[in-house]
Amino acid sequence: xxxxxxxxxxxxxxxxxxxxxxxxxxxxxxxxxxxxxxxxxxxxxxxxxxxxxxxxxxxxxxxxxxxxxxxxxxxxxxxxxxxxxxxxxxxxxxxxxxxxxxxxxxxxxxxxxxxxxxxxxxxxxxxxxxxxxxxxxxxxxxxxxxxxxxxxxxxxxxxxxxxxxxxxxxxxxxxxxxxxxxxxxxxxxxxxxxxxxxxxxxxxxxxxxxxxxxxxxxxxxxxxxxxxxxxxxxxxxxxxxxxxxxxxxxxxxxxxxxxxxxxx
Amino acid sequence: xxxxxxxxxxxxxxxxxxxxxxxxxxxxxxxxxxxxxxxxxxxxxxxxxxxxxxxxxxxxxxxxxxxxxxxxxxxxxxxxxxxxxxxxxxxxxxxxxxxxxxxxxxxxxxxxxxxxxxxxxxxxxxxxxxxxxxxxxxxxxxxxxxxxxxxxxxxxxxxxxxxxxxxxxxxxxxxxxxxxxxxxxxxxxxxxxxxxxxxxxxxxxxxxxxxxxxxxxxxxxxxxxxxxxxxxxxxxxxxxxxxxxxxxxxxxxxxxxxxxxxxxxxxxxxxxxxxxxxxxxxxxxxxxxxxxxxxxxxxxxxxxxxxxxxxxxxxxxxxxxxxxxxxxxxxxxxxxxxxxxxxxxxxxxxxxxxxxxxxxxxxxxxxxxxxxxxxxxxxxxxxxxxxxxxxxxxxxxxxxxxxxxxxxxxxxxxxxxxxxxxxxxxxxxxxxxxxxxxxxxxxxxxxxxxxxxxxxxxxxxxxxxxxxxxxxxxxxxxxxxxxxxxx
Numbered sequence: 001x002x003x004x005x006x007x008x009x010x011x012x013x014x015x016x017x018x019x020x021x022x023x024x025x026x027x028x029x030x031x032x033x034x035x036x037x038x039x040x041x042x043x044x045x046x047x048x049x050x051x052x053x054x055x056x057x058x059x060x061x062x063x064x065x066x067x068x069x070x071x072x073x074x075x076x077x078x079x080x081x082x083x084x085x086x087x088x089x090x091x092x093x094x095x096x097x098x099x100x101x102x103x104x105x106x107x108x109x110x111x112x113x114x115x116x117x118x119x120x121x122x123x124x125x126x127x128x129x130x131x132x133x134x135x136x137x138x139x140x141x142x143x144x145x146x147x148x149x150x151x152x153x154x155x156x157x158x159x160x161x162x163x164x165x166x167x168x169x170x171x172x173x174x175x176x177x178x179x180x181x182x183x184x185x186x187x188x189x190x191x192x193x194x195x196x197x198x199x200x201x202x203x204x205x206x207x208x209x210x211x212x213x214x215x216x217x218x219x220x221x222x223x224x225x226x227x228x229x230x231x232x233x234x235x236x237x238x239x240x241x242x243x244x245x246x247x248x249x250x251x252x253x254x255x256x257x258x259x260x261x262x263x264x
Numbered sequence: 265x266x267x268x269x270x271x272x273x274x275x276x277x278x279x280x281x282x283x284x285x286x287x288x289x290x291x292x293x294x295x296x297x298x299x300x301x302x303x304x305x306x307x308x309x310x311x312x313x314x315x316x317x318x319x320x321x322x323x324x325x326x327x328x329x330x331x332x333x334x335x336x337x338x339x340x341x342x343x344x345x346x347x348x349x350x351x352x353x354x355x356x357x358x359x360x361x362x363x364x365x366x367x368x369x370x371x372x373x374x375x376x377x378x379x380x381x382x383x384x385x386x387x388x389x390x391x392x393x394x395x396x397x398x399x400x401x402x403x404x405x406x407x408x409x410x411x412x413x414x415x416x417x418x419x420x421x422x423x424x425x426x427x428x429x430x431x432x433x434x435x436x437x438x439x440x441x442x443x444x445x446x447x448x449x450x451x452x453x454x455x456x457x458x459x460x461x462x463x464x465x466x467x468x469x470x471x472x473x474x475x476x477x478x479x480x481x482x483x484x485x486x487x488x489x490x491x492x493x494x495x496x497x498x499x500x501x502x503x504x505x506x507x508x509x510x511x512x513x514x515x516x517x518x519x520x521x522x523x524x525x526x527x528x529x530x531x532x533x534x535x536x537x538x539x540x541x542x543x544x545x546x547x548x549x550x551x552x553x554x555x556x557x558x559x560x561x562x563x564x565x566x567x568x569x570x571x572x573x574x575x576x577x578x579x580x581x582x583x584x585x586x587x588x589x590x591x592x593x594x595x596x597x598x599x600x601x602x603x604x605x606x607x608x609x610x611x612x613x614x615x616x617x618x619x620x621x622x623x624x625x626x627x628x629x630x631x632x633x634x635x636x637x638x639x640x641x642x643x644x645x646x647x648x649x650x651x652x653x654x655x656x657x658x659x660x661x662x663x664x665x666x667x668x669x670x671x672x673x674x675x676x677x678x679x680x681x682x683x684x685x686x687x688x689x690x691x692x693x694x695x696x697x698x699x700x701x702x703x704x705x706x707x708x709x710x711x712x713x714x715x716x717x718x719x720x721x722x723x724x725x726x727x728x729x730x731x732x733x734x735x736x737x738x739x740x741x742x743x744x745x746x747x748x749x750x751x
Contacts, residue, residue, distance in 0.1 A: 093744075102615070102744045127617025138612045138747055142277045154266035155618045200616070 049207055049240045050076040050099060054108035057094050069094045071108070074258055078207065081234040081241040083251050086260030093212070095260065096244045100132050100210045101125040113207065127156040131201025135213035137193040139185045145171060145196045146181040149203050156204035170199040174229050191222035198229055208240040209233060215247060227253045267622055271629035278602075285598055285631070286638040289723070292591040293642020294649070296722055299584040300715045301650030306577035310570045317566035318422075318534045321541060323355075323548075326558045355553065357516060360531045363548050368540040373423035374531040376515040379411030380508075383470035383478055385461045387412035388454070388505040413471060415508045417515030420446065423532065424509075427675045430490055432504065434676055437485040438465050442676075444484065445511060451481035452509035455488040456501050471508075473522045481510065538563050588726065595730035599631070603737045610738060611746030620738050627734040631727050639723045647711040 057069040069091035076082055086092050097103045098110060101122035110117040112129060126132065139148045149167035153160060160166050168178050174195040185193055194214060201209055209230065215223035231253060234241040243250055251257050275282050355363075357376065364372040418424050421442075426432040435455050444450055453463065463469065465483055472478045487509070489502040519527050535544060538561055545559045603610075613623055 097744050102742075123617045123619040125617070126615065132615060134615075134747065136747070138615060140609060140612055143273070147273075151266070151270070152616050154269070155613075155616055 051111040055105040056107035079238040081254040083254040090260040131206040133211040135216040137197045152203040289638035290642040294646040297646025298650040302580045305654040320562040321533045371534045373419040376417040380471040381412045417512035419512040441484040452485035456505040600733040611743045614743035
């Protein structure tokens with residue numbers, strides 16, 4: 001049985017047309033029933049890690065009423081996997097950039113772990129509290145897999161004695177053998193690069209993973225494997241995983257779907 | 265720490281570009297080192313010249329001020345001007361000592377001249393050529409011009425400017441002349457006068473004042489006037505034929521006995537800085553110096569010898585500026601290209617949470633590391649090259665300085681000065697336009713700590729200026745935009 005909630009947010013696109021963000025929350029309770037651990041988590045009190053409260057975003061050069069995203073309110077819990085889907089122009093990327101701390105809301109606020117992002121150091125937030133995974137991996141091509149992961153540890157200021165050992169451990173966790181550690185990332189396949197990107201995002205043990213079309217460049221088989229990793233991170237390591245996607249396969253895997261729609 | 269690690273990784277990764285940057289900085293550093301070394305040498309020479317001259321102040325009569333109220337059309341104008349001139353209070357040795365008691369004055373010397381007649385000698389006959397020394401009279405009017413001889417007393421070796429500048433050259437001198445010259449009745453006479461009266465060293469001459477007092481002097485030196493410098497004379501005798509040279513104490517003794525004797529005093533004060541001349545002048549006026557006198561310095565003379573060196577100095581400055589401007593622009597452009605090429609890297613690093621400051625530091629560190637290596641190499645090459653250039657500049661100055669030293673030595677009596685008076689002689693030469701110049705015998709002397717610090721300052725400034733491109737870009741780049749462009 002599906003439980004659908006709908007909220008409409010009227011906004012204007014850049015051409016001045018009115019549109020509405022439609023938020024659809026689909027909770028597949030049957031899936032949860034099949035997974036006892038998750039069931040326990042969901043029947044217990046809500047463990048909200050991220051809360052978007054009436055967040056709006058307007059570009060600095062836009063007109064007064066020209067919002068890229070308007071009055072959006074979502075909650076994200078630890079231990080769950082979320083998908084944010086929607087057609088182009090509905091504000092998915094804007095929402096992703098807001099929750100990943102690459103931009104700040106122009107109105108409203110985003111609360112992470114009881115602290116507002118408006119008052120947080122977003123660099124610190126990105127290098128310690130959340131991990132970001134991109135469709136095009138965004139690894140540094142002149143570095144090896146391990147160096148990319150170690151760099152992320154360095155940036156977060158993590159004090160680990162043997163960072164390379166930790167990097168290899170993370171790589172193994174996402175299904176990469178130790179031999180990949182010293183390989184330049186350009187010599188890896190798309191799926192392998194994405195695994196390195198996920199390992200990098202886990203290098204400082206963040207509470208939340210945000211992924212932008214992480215399987216967009218991958219084949220079906222690899223997509224399934226990558227999604228399995230995300231699923232494990234959410235359900236076994238109690239991380240909140242948010243995936244911005246167009247993929248039905250992803251939507252079928254996640255626990256909660258937020259569907260952004262624009263309507264006139 | 266990871267910033268430096270990342271910087272080092274980036275340097276290794278972008279070898280080609282960093283070698284290019286290094287070569288440019290090396291050329292700039294090399295050019296800067298040579299230029300700074302030349303400037304250093306030029307400054308050293310300028311300082312040597314400035315130090316070669318004492319900062320001298322003399323008292324001059326302000327004719328302009330005096331003539332302001334002179335109206336030649338009026339019948340009594342000429343008469344009143346003369347009266348006014350005669351009424352100007354002159355000064356005495358006591359006044360000079362009082363003036364010299366100032367915080368601005370380091371030392372002083374003076375020449376003290378009086379007119380005397382011969383008792384057992386005759387003046388060399390000349391046609392109205394009795395040299396009236398410049399100075400400010402005291403005592404009976406026109407006394408000196410009507411006497412046979414002008415007796416000039418010098419307070420010290422420093423005061424003997426005619427010998428230093430070569431107007432007079434010592435022809436003969438007793439062995440101990442310079443030991444006794446400044447205390448007692450000893451005298452130097454002109455060779456023409458000596459020949460005229462058949463006088464030799466150690467002979468004694470008697471002089472007498474108008475009041476009939478007789479004074480005896482022993483001849484310890486015979487000098488001659490350098491006619492080449494004084495030009496042609498219509499007289500058979502030189503201007504100084506009847507000038508007798510003694511010490512100021514001897515003249516003071518005479519003026520003490522003969523109070524009415526006309527005397528002139530030319531004081532010279534050595535001051536600490538030319539900047540204090542006005543304050544010193546005010547102080548002199550307060551101490552009683554007539555306001556028709558003004559103070560004049562030798563600053564212009566002191567600086568006249570350094571114009572060619574200053575030209576080299578300003579050329580070096582212009583060359584340095586051009587090198588820096590061109591080098592700075594080239595580095596700036598290379599850095600802009602560098603930033604554009606590494607936009608993706610910036611986007612990734614910003615996304616994973618590196619702060620703008622740290623990222624800027626990483627880019628600046630890369631440039632600083634490359635620059636320091638290039639600066640060290642450039643400074644080394646520049647230092648080796650500049651030693652030759654600097655020594656070439658110094659060589660001509662050393663030669664002319666040596667020639668001048670020998671010349672002045674001869675003016676004071678040549679061989680005799682190799683004895684006890686040599687050091688005093690050299691001491692006298694300092695402060696009289698004799699720069700003490702030495703060749704550089706090591707690179708350290710040419711490229712000293714000052715040059716190295718200047719080079720370091722220039723290098724780091726250049727790095728910072730050329731890093732502006734990266735600093736601004738990093739501040740403006742939006743990581744999401746960069747990554748979207750890449751996608």
